Amino acid sequence: MTLDLLSPFTEFAFMRRALVGVIAIALGGGPVGVFLMLRRMSLTGDAMAHAILPGAALGYLVAGLSLPAMTVGGLVAGVIVALLAGLVARVTALKEDASLAAFYLLSLALGVTIVSLRGSNVDLLHVLFGTVLALDDAALVLLAGIATLTLVTLALAYRPLVLDCVDPVFLRSVSGAGTPAHLIFLGLVVLNLVGGFQALGTLLAVGLMMLPAAAARFWSAEITAMIVIATGIGIVSGIAGLLLSFHAELPAGPAIILTAGGVYLVSLVVGREGGLLWLARPRKHLEA
Amino acid sequence: MSAAAIRFEDVTLGYGRRPAVHHLRGTIPAGSLTAIVGPNGAGKSTLLKAVAGALPPLEGRIEVAGGRAKRLAYLPQAAEIDRSFPVSVFDLVAMGLWGKVGLFGGIGRRQQASIEEAIAAVGLTGFERRPIGTLSGGQMQRALFARLLLQDASLILLDEPFTAIDAKTTADLLDLVRRWHAEERTVVAVLHDLDVVKRIFPRTLLIAREPVAWGETGAVLSAENLLRARRMVEAHDPHAAACAR
Numbered sequence A: 001m002t003l004d005l006l007s008p009f010t011e012f013a014f015m016r017r018a019l020v021g022v023i024a025i026a027l028g029g030g031p032v033g034v035f036l037m038l039r040r041m042s043l044t045g046d047a048m049a050h051a052i053l054p055g056a057a058l059g060y061l062v063a064g065l066s067l068p069a070m071t072v073g074g075l076v077a078g079v080i081v082a083l084l085a086g087l088v089a090r091v092t093a094l095k096e097d098a099s100l101a102a103f104y105l106l107s108l109a110l111g112v113t114i115v116s117l118r119g120s121n122v123d124l125l126h127v128l129f130g131t132v133l134a135l136d137d138a139a140l141v142l143l144a145g146i147a148t149l150t151l152v153t154l155a156l157a158y159r160p161l162v163l164d165c166v167d168p169v170f171l172r173s174v175s176g177a178g179t180p181a182h183l184i185f186l187g188l189v190v191l192n193l194v195g196g197f198q199a200l201g202t203l204l205a206v207g208l209m210m211l212p213a214a215a216a217r218f219w220s221a222e223i224t225a226m227i228v229i230a231t232g233i234g235i236v237s238g239i240a241g242l243l244l245s246f247h248a249e250l251p252a253g254p255a256i257i258l259t260a261g262g263v264y265l266v267s268l269v270v271g272r273e274g275g276l277l278w279l280a281r282p283r284k285h286l287e288a
Numbered sequence B: 001m002s003a004a005a006i007r008f009e010d011v012t013l014g015y016g017r018r019p020a021v022h023h024l025r026g027t028i029p030a031g032s033l034t035a036i037v038g039p040n041g042a043g044k045s046t047l048l049k050a051v052a053g054a055l056p057p058l059e060g061r062i063e064v065a066g067g068r069a070k071r072l073a074y075l076p077q078a079a080e081i082d083r084s085f086p087v088s089v090f091d092l093v094a095m096g097l098w099g100k101v102g103l104f105g106g107i108g109r110r111q112q113a114s115i116e117e118a119i120a121a122v123g124l125t126g127f128e129r130r131p132i133g134t135l136s137g138g139q140m141q142r143a144l145f146a147r148l149l150l151q152d153a154s155l156i157l158l159d160e161p162f163t164a165i166d167a168k169t170t171a172d173l174l175d176l177v178r179r180w181h182a183e184e185r186t187v188v189a190v191l192h193d194l195d196v197v198k199r200i201f202p203r204t205l206l207i208a209r210e211p212v213a214w215g216e217t218g219a220v221l222s223a224e225n226l227l228r229a230r231r232m233v234e235a236h237d238p239h240a241a242a243c244a245r
Helices: A002-011 A013-038 A042-051 A053-063 A067-091 A096-118 A121-129 A137-166 A168-174 A178-204 A207-216 A223-248 A252-270 A276-280 B044-052 B089-101 B109-121 B137-151 B167-182 B194-200 B223-234
Strands: B004-015 B018-029 B033-037 B059-064 B072-075 B155-159 B186-190 B203-208 B210-216
Touching (some): A002 A013, A002 A223, A013 A042, A013 A137, A013 A178, A013 A223, A042 A096, A042 A207, A053 A067, A053 A096, A053 A121, A053 A178, A067 A096, A067 A137, A067 A178, A096 A121, A121 A178, A137 B089, A168 B072, A168 B089, A178 A252, A207 A223, A207 A252, A223 A252, A252 A276, B018 B044, B018 B186, B018 B203, B018 B210, B044 B072, B044 B186, B072 B137, B089 B109, B089 B137, B137 B167, B167 B186, B167 B194, B203 B223, B210 B223
Parallel strands (some): B033 B186, B072 B155
Antiparallel strands (some): B004 B018, B004 B059, B203 B210
């Protein structure tokens, strides 16, 4: 029975590739998602995911469905939008969220237009929802590289990142590491989104970042544990989602994100740290 | 008098072009215990912020002896701490070691002992593993004082550290201030409770945008000076011309 369930991975190379791909995405996306959530930037991740689209689309326009062209294009577009949005927020009266919203809407519309200029609707679907079942060697190397770089960088910048969230004024009074750490983190966000974009598309790339992170919040009140739990949820959702898509003949990307969403909903209800059930169940208060 | 810990050279501080502190000159001696007193809007917090290096002066210079890095500890008013962030009291206090361990230094057994010692000194033993979100206002202030202890700074700036804090906690934390003074650290605190100032702080700067009086506390806090300070801060002219001084 178990063997039957897992047989897609033993029988089909494209399923094994997809498996490696989603595990790599979950390894990088889990910790990045937790930090996005704790920095109250959950929607920033979503906005940035749309912002990379015109760059990737330009790469596609120039070189077709080529991995390097779309990756470089996406990276450049993501960084430009992040910087422009930050700049507008600092120089004008517009707040960062509004300025980011303006830029990402512009980017999304521009990106879809560019893709439609040359491609078919199938290409557009690929760009919007990814091609997790068609990852080639180059794409896998890219995803693994991004995951590795992300974990190493986060380990190095961990202290200033945490401090910059908890008490930015204190960090500024003892060190100048806050701003560089924030910029490096934004770079990691863009990088992971570009990676997720290959597999899950621009609309769902952020799914394996934010859903596991949000679910993990209901299982722990401690940041290290939260990161581990989020990464675990990401990996499990990836595996389960792929199997679900195979056995139920559903599109793979949405199946993965739906699974992660399911884990989130379950956590929301039964999670030990403030899940709805625990809130609703009347329990006698403690003595001290 | 001993060497200056802080020297104000004709300092004007403010936001936009409006001065919050106007033409301040003078020094705070090393090892002194100074209270900054004045009505709301007198520029007290602005002054501390500028000493901490968080606000560049509009004019003039603030000189901190030996530079700010690693020597200065600053506790801002209503610290901008994200209380919902999932870290423990232990981790919050451990941040005080930044000057010693920096980005990558390890926190070994010795550092761990010093963190526990600081937590004990503020009476929070037993709270180490509690998330900071579960602390009361007074407990949070105790934890922040423990962090100050670990920073081991020779210049300590406190902005209204006892506002909305109960008498017992205030007394405990004032003991720490006395201890710092005995260790010859320079302490500057913005305070509103004049009784505390008179009891504990030998020197006082009374300020109402302009310095009103500065020196030995008893002389500075005369009824006449306090009245003058209250009058001065009320003067606000929307059509003020450029300062000629």
